Amino acid sequence: MSRDIWRMGYHLMPPTGWGNDPNGLCQFRGTYHVFHQYSPDWPQKGERAWGHFSSPDLIHWQHHGVVIHQDTPDDANGAYSGSALVVPGAASDGGDLLRLYYTGNVKRPGDYDYINAGREANEILVTSEDGYALSPKKVLLRSADYPDYCSCHVRDPKVWRQDGSYHMLLGARDRDSQALVLVYDSDDGDSWSLRRAIRPQKPFGFMWECPDRIELDGHEYLACCPQGMPAKNPDGSGTSWSGTFALDGKLIDTESVDTSTYVELDRGFDFYAPQTFVDDSGRTLLIGWVGMPDEDFCGQPDGMSWIHCYTVPRVLTRAEDGRILQNPIPELDQLHGAHLYVDAQGSIAFDQPRVDLQLADVQGAGSLALDGALHVTWGDGQLTLSFTDPEVGIERHSRSCDCDLHDLRVLVDNSMVELYANGGREAFSTRWFPRTERLDVALDSHCQANAWTMQDCMSNTYEA
Ligand code: FRU
Numbered sequence: 001m002s003r004d005i006w007r008m009g010y011h012l013m014p015p016t017g018w019g020n021d022p023n024g025l026c027q028f029r030g031t032y033h034v035f036h037q038y039s040p041d042w043p044q045k046g047e048r049a050w051g052h053f054s055s056p057d058l059i060h061w062q063h064h065g066v067v068i069h070q071d072t073p074d075d076a077n078g079a080y081s082g083s084a085l086v087v088p089g090a091a092s093d094g095g096d097l098l099r100l101y102y103t104g105n106v107k108r109p110g111d112y113d114y115i116n117a118g119r120e121a122n123e124i125l126v127t128s129e130d131g132y133a134l135s136p137k138k139v140l141l142r143s144a145d146y147p148d149y150c151s152c153h154v155r156d157p158k159v160w161r162q163d164g165s166y167h168m169l170l171g172a173r174d175r176d177s178q179a180l181v182l183v184y185d186s187d188d189g190d191s192w193s194l195r196r197a198i199r200p201q202k203p204f205g206f207m208w209e210c211p212d213r214i215e216l217d218g219h220e221y222l223a224c225c226p227q228g229m230p231a232k233n234p235d236g237s238g239t240s241w242s243g244t245f246a247l248d249g250k251l252i253d254t255e256s257v258d259t260s261t262y263v264e265l266d267r268g269f270d271f272y273a274p275q276t277f278v279d280d281s282g283r284t285l286l287i288g289w290v291g292m293p294d295e296d297f298c299g300q301p302d303g304m305s306w307i308h309c310y311t312v313p314r315v316l317t318r319a320e321d322g323r324i325l326q327n328p329i330p331e332l333d334q335l336h337g338a339h340l341y342v343d344a345q346g347s348i349a350f351d352q353p354r355v356d357l358q359l360a361d362v363q364g365a366g367s368l369a370l371d372g373a374l375h376v377t378w379g380d381g382q383l384t385l386s387f388t389d390p391e392v393g394i395e396r397h398s399r400s401c402d403c404d405l406h407d408l409r410v411l412v413d414n415s416m417v418e419l420y421a422n423g424g425r426e427a428f429s430t431r432w433f434p435r436t437e438r439l440d441v442a443l444d445s446h447c448q449a450n451a452w453t454m455q456d457c458m459s460n461t462y463e464a
Pocket of ligand 1: 020021081082103209272
């Protein structure tokens with residue numbers, strides 16, 4: 001594992017190689033588990049597997065390497081994304097059983113378009129009684145089982161239990177390149193029957209990846225990642241999105257979603273494929289991939305031995321108007337080191353690049369600059385994140401959203417920045433690549449500003 005200055009101090013990252021979507025999030029027998037899409041051989045070609053982190057407290061993590069390989073004919077070209085379901089009392093010792101559902105990707109050799117021909121998607125189950133040792137793989141659904149109107153792109157099972165039944169969402173692309181999700185039902189979590197397809201009321205991308213069901217205060221949301229959306233950048237990039245549709249009733253009874261209710265979960269440059277789970281204390285927690293598919297830029301300096309990382313776990317709650325609020329887990333406060341009052345119209349130099357900066361009671365327009373390279377500006381009902389130094393932003397330019405700023409939390413962790421605005425109504429995630437191991441913050445605002453240094457809690461996470 002490289003010791004470059006951009007390694008994360010309190011965000012998860014692949015120790016080496018490529019990481020994408022978080023998978024199989026759960027709290028099982030007391031321990032938190034974060035599985036993830038993992039290609040340890042990157043930048044060489046190699047397998048797309050599941051890696052695994054575990055934690056007693058969501059702060060101190062252990063990485064266990066690759067735990068689900070692409071090693072059967074049913075997942076020969078990738079153990080793709082999926083989710084976890086904890087079944088109380090179903091293990092042989094009378095304790096809880098962990099069920100992990102994922103998509104086995106298979107590409108047949110030949111001259112195929114791999115959209116309507118040449119690809120298979122198998123929904124596969126593995127179980128575990130302790131969270132670490134995994135059962136043999138069992139294929140539950142194959143391509144022939146999906147409706148005829150589907151293309152070969154069907155994947156990313158999200159499984160949950162509701163009203164005594166198991167339900168599964170699968171993201172899909174139909175043969176006319178319209179996006180949808182399939183909803184399946186099951187009595188036992190093994191044999192599945194199609195319940196319905198849910199489509200957008202207006203065309204909304206060609207494929208929905210990583211669907212999720214979120215329930216907050218009895219209100220349900222369908223989360224998904226549409227591909228093929230209007231570009232967010234002038235250069236035509238940013239066409240894959242991540243967000244939620246607010247539903248009127250239960251997801252399993254929903255026939256179509258109103259696209260005007262879609263809200264992006266994160267406005268930054270690097271955020272995709274978030275997944276949620278409910279922990280033992282009943283909190284709904286979200287972790288997102290800090291990376292983007294379908295971009296034509298690499299987004300980081302050449303020569304690094306690892307790529308991409310994950311957001312901190314975020315607690316989701318529901319505002320009175322139905323908006324989903326996202327805030328970093330309170331456990332992160334345990335990592336606070338020195339506390340500093342910050343002059344709201346001055347600058348401050350930190351001798352380390354890990355900081356939690358909090359602005360409260362923000363009045364009027366203002367700005368914040370990190371190392372004079374990454375700028376957060378607000379005023380006229382807009383909040384904007386932009387880069388002025390292309391060496392630091394690496395092809396990231398500017399992203400904005402409507403927001404009358406009242407409060408802002410900025411988490412800086414080496415090469416990662418997360419912004420949380422207005423009690424978590426807006427979030428921005430971005431990578432950045434500062435050239436020093438110090439951090440200069442310049443603030444021009446009317447507000448109460450506080451900052452804490454953040455400890456590095458990842459020193460024992462990865463094998464040496
Ligand atoms: C989303 C995604 C998923 C797929 C996985 C493969 O980023 O494309 O749809 O399961 O990544 O790594």
